Amino acid sequence: MQYINIEMGTTKTDHFTDEQNEIAILLKALAHPARVAIIDYLLKVDTCICGDIVNELPLAQPTVSQHLKELKNAGLIKGNIEGNAICYCIDEKAFQKIQHYCTGISKGLNKKNNRCC
Amino acid sequence: MQYINIEMGTTKTDHFTDEQNEIAILLKALAHPARVAIIDYLLKVDTCICGDIVNELPLAQPTVSQHLKELKNAGLIKGNIEGNAICYCIDEKAFQKIQHYCTGISKGLNKKNNRCC
DNA sequence: AAATTCTATCGTAATATTGCAATATATAAA
DNA sequence: TTTATATATTGCAATATTACGATAGAATTT
Numbered sequence: 001m002q003y004i005n006i007e008m009g010t011t012k013t014d015h016f017t018d019e020q021n022e023i024a025i026l027l028k029a030l031a032h033p034a035r036v037a038i039i040d041y042l043l044k045v046d047t048c049i050c051g052d053i054v055n056e057l058p059l060a061q062p063t064v065s066q067h068l069k070e071l072k073n074a075g076l077i078k079g080n081i082e083g084n085a086i087c088y089c090i091d092e093k094a095f096q097k098i099q100h101y102c103t104g105i106s107k108g109l110n111k112k113n114n115r116c117c
Numbered sequence: 118m119q120y121i122n123i124e125m126g127t128t129k130t131d132h133f134t135d136e137q138n139e140i141a142i143l144l145k146a147l148a149h150p151a152r153v154a155i156i157d158y159l160l161k162v163d164t165c166i167c168g169d170i171v172n173e174l175p176l177a178q179p180t181v182s183q184h185l186k187e188l189k190n191a192g193l194i195k196g197n198i199e200g201n202a203i204c205y206c207i208d209e210k211a212f213q214k215i216q217h218y219c220t221g222i223s224k225g226l227n228k229k230n231n232r233c234c
Numbered sequence: 235a236a237a238t239t240c241t242a243t244c245g246t247a248a249t250a251t252t253g254c255a256a257t258a259t260a261t262a263a264a
Numbered sequence: 265t266t267t268a269t270a271t272a273t274t275g276c277a278a279t280a281t282t283a284c285g286a287t288a289g290a291a292t293t294t
Contacts, residue, residue: 007201008252008253008254008276008278009164009251009252009253009277009279009281010251010252010253010278010280011149011150011151011251011252011279011280012150012151012176012253012278013148014251015155015175016150016153016154016175020154020157020263020280024147024149025148027144027145027148028144028145028148028149029233030140030144030145030148031131031142031144031148032128032141032145032281032282033128033129033133033134033141033196034133034282036127036137036186037133037134040274043222043225043226043229051240054240054241057132058129059129059282059283059284060283060284061257062241062242062244062284062285062286063245063282063283063284064241065241065242065243066242066281068241069242073255081291083292084239084240084241084290084293085241085291086240090223092223094227095239096220096223099219099220099223102212102215102216102219104217105138105160105209105212105215106281108160109160109207109209112160113186113214116176119263124244124248125247125248126247126250126282126283126285127282128249128279128282128283129285130279134246134286150265160264168271169270171270173254174276175271176252176256177253177255178270178272179253179255179256179272179273179274180252180270181270182253183251183252183253183272183273184252187281198260200270201257201260201269201271202261202269202271203270208258
């Protein structure tokens, strides 16, 4: 008799707090150079009417589309249909959340007077 | 005749800038609830002589050890041998890098006056 | 309507990540 | 020296991610 963990290899999200899971999901969405590059590009262009992200990246169109989907799902970018193309732009709120998380770490460390190794 | 991409499935790091790859690696190291939980715990405890991270997490010892290794490799934590145990603590510099990256995004967005979708 | 353009989805191949049992190692305690 | 304690490494099973060709859908142009 033997128990088999059919979820072997999957992250045990149940065991962590919502906050921990949320920040992890947010960071994970950004944790790929292609997706960082997409954010960089969206920041660089003046308007947010951008239908040429594919041409800017060294990846095939389906791959870029997939990365855009992940960024959108995580709330890092917003996408509006603009005729034939799609207008993508950064959703500042998500980055504020990340920033807020880092600020929390810094504050916590200061309270400890950095008496660390 | 057909070309086969033997690197299918791997991230094409070569095609992106060093900065893009660096921030992606940093974020990736944090992009898991268990590793966020480890950071949370390191922040919570007063001293950084901590040999009980394993007991704090709902994961087996080898799994925790692996997560600690990833955090250490990415520079998010530091670890010193302290007798029998190992003293882990947060490396503030890494979090400052993430914070700096987010600040750059915010500044860039402000310069655009947020004239977005 | 037909052709073009832009984006999304499907299917598939390959690598990466997660998790843990078993085991190894290294120091502390007995 | 033996035992206990703490951490790391190995090996493996399973899921997740990455990438792209082929294809589909939807709006624009001709």
